[in-house]
Every structure is written in C-alpha cells, then in structure tokens.
Amino acid sequence: MEIVSALQSALSPAGAGAERLARLFWVLAAGSAVVWCAVFALTAWAVRARPADRPGRRENLLIVGGALVPTVVLAGLLLYALAMLPGLLARAPAGSLKVAVTGEMWWWRVRYELPDGAFELANELRLPVGEPVELELGSADVLHSFWVPALGGKVDMIPGRRTRLLLEPKKTGAYRGVCAEYCGTAHALMGFEVVVLEKEEFASWLAGQKKPAARPAGALAERGRRSFHARGCAACHVLRGEGGLAAIGPDLTHVGGRRTLGAGILANDASGFARWIARADKEKPDVLMPHFAMLPREELEALAAYLDGLR
Ligand code: CUA
Numbered sequence: 001m002e003i004v005s006a007l008q009s010a011l012s013p014a015g016a017g018a019e020r021l022a023r024l025f026w027v028l029a030a031g032s033a034v035v036w037c038a039v040f041a042l043t044a045w046a047v048r049a050r051p052a053d054r055p056g057r058r059e060n061l062l063i064v065g066g067a068l069v070p071t072v073v074l075a076g077l078l079l080y081a082l083a084m085l086p087g088l089l090a091r092a093p094a095g096s097l098k099v100a101v102t103g104e105m106w107w108w109r110v111r112y113e114l115p116d117g118a119f120e121l122a123n124e125l126r127l128p129v130g131e132p133v134e135l136e137l138g139s140a141d142v143l144h145s146f147w148v149p150a151l152g153g154k155v156d157m158i159p160g161r162r163t164r165l166l167l168e169p170k171k172t173g174a175y176r177g178v179c180a181e182y183c184g185t186a187h188a189l190m191g192f193e194v195v196v197l198e199k200e201e202f203a204s205w206l207a208g209q210k211k212p213a214a215r216p217a218g219a220l221a222e223r224g225r226r227s228f229h230a231r232g233c234a235a236c237h238v239l240r241g242e243g244g245l246a247a248i249g250p251d252l253t254h255v256g257g258r259r260t261l262g263a264g265i266l267a268n269d270a271s272g273f274a275r276w277i278a279r280a281d282k283e284k285p286d287v288l289m290p291h292f293a294m295l296p297r298e299e300l301e302a303l304a305a306y307l308d309g310l311r
Contacts, residue, residue, distance in 0.1 A: 008176040010149040014196070016132075016168035017152030020084055031077040038069040088153060092134035092166050099125060100136040103144025103157040103179065106186035106284060107250060107263040112209070119209055119240070122250030123192045123263045128202035129172050135165040145181035148194050154180050169196040174259070185286040191264025212241025213253045213310050224306025227299050231292065239310070249289060257311040273304035 013019040042065030049057045092098075102109040111120045127133050137146050139157040146165065147154035155165045169175075179190040197205060216222040225242075228234065236248040255261075258268055262283055266272040278300055280289045292300070 007150045007173065008178070012150055014169060014171040014173060014175060015148075015151035016170060017088060017166065018148075018150055019170070020087060021153055024081060024084060027080055028077055031073050035070050035073050038073075039065050041065075090166055091164070092132040097128070097131065097133045098136065099127075099133060100138070101125070101146060101157075102138045102140050103146065103183070103190075104140040105142065105184060105286070105288065106179075106190040108190070108192045109140070109250070112206070114206075114210075117210070119253075120238070120247065120251035121209065121254065121258070123260065124258050125192070125194045126202060126205050127167065127169050127194060127196050128199045129169055129196050131199075132166055132168045135167060137163045137165060142183050143181050144179045144183050144190070146177065147180040148175050148177035150175040151194060151196075156181060167194075169194070172196045172198060176264075186284045189263065189265050189284050191260075193259055193264065195259070208257075209254055213239045216306055217309055218305075220302050221306040221309050223299070224302035224304070227295075227303050228306060231295070231303075233303075236289070252307065252310060255310050256308045268308075270301070270304040270308045273307045274300045277303060 007014065010018060011022050011025065013022045042061050046057070046061045049061075098113040100111040100113060102111075108123050109120060110122060110125055111118055135146070135155075137155055137157045138161070139159045141159065143159070144157040145154055146157055148167070151169055152165060152167045155163050157163065173196055175194045175196070177192045177194055179187055181187075183190070216225045228239070228242075234243055236246060237250065237252045238247050240251070240253040256268070260266060261268050261272045261276050262280070265283060266276055276283060277291075278293045278295065279291050280287050281291045295303070
C-alpha cells in the first residue's frame with residue numbers, strides 16, 4: 001500500500017467531518033474579513049468627514065459599521081455553524097464498524113468490536129475508505145482528547161464517560177492523530193495514525209489481526225519468546241495464543257506489523273524494540289512500563305527479534 005503522507009492538517013480534509021469543518025473555517029474567515037473591511041473602511045471615512053459639513057455622519061457610521069454590519073454578518077455565521085451541528089453529531093448507521101479507543105497515560109488502546117468477537121491493538125487504527133465508522137472514546141485515567149485533523153473533529157476523552165465520534169474517511173492514506181488535551185509529562189509523545197485502506201485491503205488486514213500471534217521464526221526469535229515469558233512481560237501484555245495475565249499494557253499479538261512503537265515515537269523495527277525495552281523511561285518520561293536496561297545485550301536482541309516478527 002502506498003502511504004501518501006502522514007498528513008496532520010485540518011485544512012487538507014480527507015474525511016466527511018473534516019471537510020465540513022474546513023468549509024466552516026473558510027466561511028468564518030470570509031465573514032470575519034467582511035466585518036474587518038467594513039469597520040476599517042467606515043473608520044477611514046469617518047476620520048476624513050468634517051462634522052461641520054455633514055452633521056450626524058459619525059453617528060450613522062457607528063450604527064452601520066459598528067453595529068449593523070457585525071450583527072448581520074455574525075448572526076449569519078452563527079446560523080450557518082448551528083445548522084452544521086446535526087451533521088457533526090450524527091450517529092453511524094446501524095451495522096457500521098465500531099471501534100472503541102481509550103486514552104491511557106500515554107498511549108491509545110484500540111478495540112475493534114466485530115460481530116464475531118473483538119480484538120485489541122494500540123496506537124493505530126485502520127479503516128476502510130468510504131465507510132462510516134463509529135468511534136467510542138473513553139479514558140482510563142486523566143483527560144485526553146482524540147483528534148485526527150485530516151479526518152474529523154476533536155472529541156475529549158473523559159474519565160467515567162464514553163463520548164462518540166463519527167468518522168467517514170474519503171481518501172486512502174495515513175493520517176496522523178494527536179492527543180489534543182494536556183494530560184501530563186508525555187502529552188506530546190502520545191501520537192497515533194489512522195491508516196485508510198481500500199475495502200479489500202482492509203478486509204485482509206482485519207482477517208490477519210484476528211489470528212493468534214505468529215510462532216517464532218528461527219532460534220533467535222525462539223530465545224526471545226522464552227525470555228518474554230521468563231522476564232514477566234506477560235504480566236502486563238497479552239499475546240493472543242501465547243497467553244498473558246492482564247491487559248495492562250498494549251496487546252502485542254501483531255505488534256511487529258504496526259507502523260510505529262511507543263505511540264508514534266520510534267521506528268517499528270528490531271532496533272526500535274531493543275531501544276524501547278531497554279530505556280522506555282528515557283524515551284517517554286513517566287511511562288508505566290519499567291525499563292529493562294539490566295538485560296544482557298543478546299537477550300535484548302532476541303526479544304526484539306521475536307517482537308519484530310509478530311506481524
Ligand atoms: Cu493524552 Cu494529552
């Protein structure tokens with residue numbers, strides 16, 4: 001698949017919601033320009049007018065330029081924006097794909113709810129082009145905010161509440177998302193990507209994600225698998241088919257196939273894994289995952305090779 005770009009601009013919309021918001025922006029900008037021009041033109045005119053020659057002119061000017069024009073233009077803009085609200089708050093049609101996204105310190109838990117079961121991944125969503133998708137947003141700890149500028153509006157993730165966002169991507173590509181609410185030390189290190197795929201590509205990706213974790217290919221990866229269990233990684237991470245005690249951290253079943261590590265901060269390859277495992281606390285301050293800098297180099301490489309192979 002061709003990755004067009006990791007666009008992160010609300011003014012280059014690639015989804016229905018973002019298109020509406022971009023249109024709203026330009027209409028508001030044009031309306032503001034009209035008010036600005038009216039006020040300044042009339043001010044210039046007022047300064048030059050001679051009160052002795054034309055009594056009452058300044059008063060008229062104040063009424064027209066200072067009250068009438070702004071009132072008419074701003075009321076028009078308000079009505080335009082309000083008329084847009086129902087579209088932005090609409091629910092996805094019944095039977096649409098549902099994805100639950102939870103903001104956690106400092107990553108994104110992503111859960112696909114499918115008729116035949118659910119599965120989890122992290123820091124990445126893949127969506128089919130041209131189909132409405134309902135996102136259910138929540139938080140596991142503090143306030144976060146889900147925002148993919150190129151696809152839709154920004155919606156807060158509030159502890160104890162579920163909020164909703166309807167996305168309808170219109171162009172394939174990879175679009176960057178961010179946390180848009182200051183949530184703590186690593187707020188700026190909490191990115192993700194939404195990858196919009198053709199429908200057939202999406203279906204085959206979905207089928208792959210439902211499968212259990214791949215068996216290690218080769219002796220190095222097999223050593224890594226044993227180390228994963230011996231070092232207690234499974235106390236926090238689930239590997240479907242391999243076990244795992246609790247889903248405290250990200251589900252790692254297909255972690256090697258994701259686009260980034262650490263919520264958008266490291267390249268997803270063997271060296272990225274080794275770096276993350278050995279120095280997670282340095283890469284992301286206040287991260288909940290402990291660092292494993294004490295591991296011997298060979299063990300770190302084996303673990304990295306194993307996780308990198310989980311495609
Ligand atoms: Cu999460 Cu800012």
